[in-house]
Amino acid sequence: MPVPIDTSFLDHLPQNVAVQFLDRVRASGSAEAFRFPRGDSWESVTWDEAGKRVRRLAAGLVALGVTQEQRVGIASNTRYEWVLADLAVMCAGGATTTVYPSTNAEDTAYILADSDSHVVFAEDAEQLAKLRERRAELPALTKVVAFSDHEGGSTGDDDLDDWVISMETLAALGDERLAAEPGLIDDIAASIQPDQLATLIYTSGTTGKPKGVRLKHRSWVYEGEAIKAQGILDETDLQFLWLPMAHSFGKVLLSTQMACGFATAIDGRVDRIVDNLGVVKPTFMGAAPRIFEKAHGRIVTMTASEGGAKKKIFDQAFKVGLEVDRRKREGQSIPLPLKAQHAVFDKLVFSKVRERFGGRVRFFISGSAALNGEIASWFHAAGILILEGYGLTENAAGAAVGHPSDYKIGTVGHAMPGSEIRIGEGDEVQVRGPHVMDGYHNLPEETAATLTEDGWLRTGDKGSLDADGFLTITGRIKDLFKTSGGKYIAPSAIESKFKALCPYTSQFVVFGNERNFVVALITLDPDAMATWAEENGMGGSSYTEIVSSQKVHAMVGDYVEQLNERLNRWETIKKWEILDHDLSIESGELTPSMKVKRNVVEDNHQQLISSFYTA
Known part of the structure; x- marks a missing residue:
């Protein structure tokens, strides 16, 4: 049976993402909020410092003419400035349009034009070049704000003109506006309604143009508060965040941080993940299965190449570890000799595997695709818990997730508290709750085909629910x-x-x-x-x-x-x-x-x- 969770939090959700963030700043003030790489070291900021910066940028957006629900694009890799930009859009009452940095110029222009984005944050010269190349297709785009700092690939003074300004210039515009209206941001935050548009995330379809998923403030606030209600994360945790923030999985982890108050170390460079884990030493991280597959493969092949006694010890360790794990899951006793072997192998082998990930990980969260059960069991035998989550962009990423004290390997856990999952015709997984999208932007027929009249989201995934309510995903029905x-x-x-x-x-x-x-x-x-x-x-x-x-x-x-x-x-x-x-x-x-x-x-x-x- 699922862990009992009090769903009364649904009656006290923050009104919107801006309020959620500003409340967190007031509650956590001097505590660390974010850390990020600067050259070879890491720089840290408190919630107060992040809050002041966001207020200045938000007021700057208002000075540029951003109004309620007006779209502001972000074309960037995952980095601290991405988070500042997104929170500034939220606090200005606008709606963020996310653009992957790898998106080509044609699709970037399509997304920004279809969303009617008036301002865009651009990470570097590469993103600026795409916008300049397609400027004629973007008549609504009045200003580009460049992430200008000393990180590699950043924009420089030569890139700035009447159309392109720096974040410092935007913040200075905000200072002028706040000098005239000190309560501006708090007033805007108080006026944003839960069902207002917060984010447009364009899903990269396998055919045709991407579809803009309309997600409201209520969706993101609910996701963060639902995870908080499960009691699995708190202010003492430290997240390592590398996931693309243009993807809903990355975005939902930001909402979770606002709700729970933990600090986040941010670096979107995928090739630095393992090195960063050793330095940051996080307590949890979200990732796609490919990261775990690659880590598993690397450890196994490295050990195999060493051969001899090391490989024999390694293989025997996992044989014992998997057997101990199996017995625990099936409620069987563990014989004393097996328990003793496991203790030895934990020191010789498993502790070293855990140390590769920083040595402090309480659990990982795997999402965006199915994680093979054998790989999950392998990590579990080494003392590393990977909780699988499930969801779509159309429901703000999180529809179901395992719980550290209530999980089954091979399943994606139970429905998020306060939401529902059912199995529909053809074994299709269907979801209903505060996290479900408003619909697809400018695509009423697509919306009608995906949302039922009574609010259920047709996911297109085939799955099943067991007697204990654990959801198993078989695969995409169309695949x-x-x-x-x-x-x-x-x-x-x-x-x-x-x-x-x-x-x-x-x-x-x-x-x-x-x-x-x-x-x-x-x-x-x-x-x-x-x-x-x-x-x-x-x-x-x-x-x-x-x-x-x-x-x-x-x-x-x-x-x-x-x-x-x-x-x-x-x-x-x-x-x-x-x-x-x-x-x-x-x-x-x-x-x-x-x-x-x-x-x-x-x-x-x-x-x-x-x-x-x-x-």
Whole structure:
């Protein structure tokens, strides 16, 4: 049964995100709010300092003419300035339009034009160049505010003109406005209604133009307060935040911080995650499954390369750890000899795994895609709890999440307190609650197809609820396919199994719709393969040369055979090929949130896939 949670918090939600933030500043004042990299060190600011900066920027936006619900874009990677900009938009009464920094100029212009954004915050010269290139398509865009500081890639004085101003200039405009109206920001915050538009997040669709998801203040405030009500985070925690803030998963963690009051260390550079964890030593972090898959693969391959006694100890440690874990979950006793072995292995092996993540992590939260249960169990055996969460941009990211004292590996936990989940026709997961969107911007037909008349969100995901209310997600309904023999295949389930088996995997994409057998395209992780090459006499070779070698082909073939042993006969991979390049956002094969665009991959490699069935 789920942990009992008092839902009376629903009767006392902050009125809006601006009030939620300003209340937190008043409550936590001198406590640390954010820390962020400056060169080789980290700089820290208190809630009071962040609050003063946000007030100045918010007043500056008002001085620029931003009014209630008027859209302000942010085109930037995850960094402290992103958070300041978003909170300033909230406190000015506007609505944030998020733009991934990897979005091309054409789609950036489409998003800003469709949202009718009047002001845009731009991270660096690259983002500015996109805006300048498409300026003729953005007649409503009156001002661009550049993140101008000494971080690499930032804008400089040469980039500033009548159209582009710096954040310092914006803050100075705010100072002038606040001198005339000291109570301006508090008055605006008090006037914003819960159902007013707070954010437009454009989902990167696999076909056609992105759709703007309209999320109101109530949605974000509810998400943060619902997590607070579960009692799993408080002011003593420290978050490491790297997730794209243009994605709802990153945004909801900001709302959670406002509700709970913990400090957040921010650095969106994905290649620095592991190094940063060792320095920051957070108590929790949100991440996509790919981060855990990559960490698992790295640790396993590094140990395998050392060989000898170290590998034997490592393998035995996880054999014991998984057995102890299984017994605990099933309520069985743990024999004394097994308990003693586990204590030894915890010191020799598991403590070192935990130390790679800073040594203080209470739990990770995995979201945006399904996490393989075997990888979750592997981390759990090492004493690292990964709680799976589930949700869509259309419900402000969080629909369900596990609880540290009430979870089942392989499930995404229970519905967020104060909301509902049901299984509809065709086993579709449907969600209802304060977090559900208003609809899609300028797309009434799409909205009507996604929201029922009584407020349920059709997620498009296939799933089930067990007797204890735990939700399991099978996969996207549109991704399920049927072989010519009439058997239904859930490709994501097969793909995650392979990633758990093969530590060198980057992507494993399964096909076979209306075909007589299932095939796969495989990409390998460039970093892992560079290490493998050094250990196998191919150091200095290109990625293409490495993955094309007979030795790598044989190695991957062994893993495919292991996978097939775990699958039903009709699911087994009969033919496969390793691609000579990894999937990327630039190729259009991955969304900015790192999800595979299955149809794009299929289109790009149609000839190769067809050859599997004609050879």
